[in-house]
Amino acid sequence: MGYSIHYQFNAGDRPINEIRTILHSLHHHAQLLPFTRVDDNVIELEGKDCVFSSENKKSSLLTLQAINHNFATGESISPTHIIGFETLPRPGCESLAIFLGYYSQYKNWMATGHCKTQFASLPEYGGDANFVFAHTLVVEMLDRVQSLGILENVYDEIGYWQQRDLLCLVERDSVEFLRQNIVQLLPNSSSDFVQKLQQQIDKLNN
Numbered sequence: 001m002g003y004s005i006h007y008q009f010n011a012g013d014r015p016i017n018e019i020r021t022i023l024h025s026l027h028h029h030a031q032l033l034p035f036t037r038v039d040d041n042v043i044e045l046e047g048k049d050c051v052f053s054s055e056n057k058k059s060s061l062l063t064l065q066a067i068n069h070n071f072a073t074g075e076s077i078s079p080t081h082i083i084g085f086e087t088l089p090r091p092g093c094e095s096l097a098i099f100l101g102y103y104s105q106y107k108n109w110m111a112t113g114h115c116k117t118q119f120a121s122l123p124e125y126g127g128d129a130n131f132v133f134a135h136t137l138v139v140e141m142l143d144r145v146q147s148l149g150i151l152e153n154v155y156d157e158i159g160y161w162q163q164r165d166l167l168c169l170v171e172r173d174s175v176e177f178l179r180q181n182i183v184q185l186l187p188n189s190s191s192d193f194v195q196k197l198q199q200q201i202d203k204l205n206n
Helices: 016-032 061-065 127-147 172-185 192-205
Strands: 004-012 043-046 068-070 075-077 081-088 096-103 108-116 151-156
Touching: 004 016, 004 127, 016 081, 016 096, 016 127, 043 061, 061 081, 061 096, 061 108, 096 127, 127 151, 127 172, 127 192, 172 192
Parallel strands: none
Antiparallel strands: 004 108, 004 151, 043 081, 068 075, 081 096, 096 108
């Protein structure tokens, strides 16, 4: 499957106003990060608009990833309510959907999604530096989800989520090259996220 991060959110049966507050908080955080693109607003869908279909003009990554597959029964279930937004971490990376869907069968607000970051490493998108940005941006968003108490599970195919070691993402002999290119790629090198990333790189040089 390549280098992807898989994640599950679960907010239980919290009131809808609390769900909205959580998603708006996450949207605000995303806007502060150096994503290539973030939806202008939090999107809210109800009823048939939550069902992914080529004929549904409101279908999107949100409605596609919101499909819950019950492998025991073979049934695919769409939520009755979706609140969320999409981001593009970096060029070459898949879009990252941050959302919660209400599933009446489970009486829970949940989400399951994934984001493949591997192709952000292609030379035309910026190489290893762009890939490191993409992957660590996804992890930064999931850290914020965790801080809000709704992160249920994360599986990072390359191991960075578990280890928080940049050597999961780049070879040691590329570290100095990575440090030089990070500054060139980002418009705001003084952001907290970039500063933390540069500190991780500096530790590898010590």
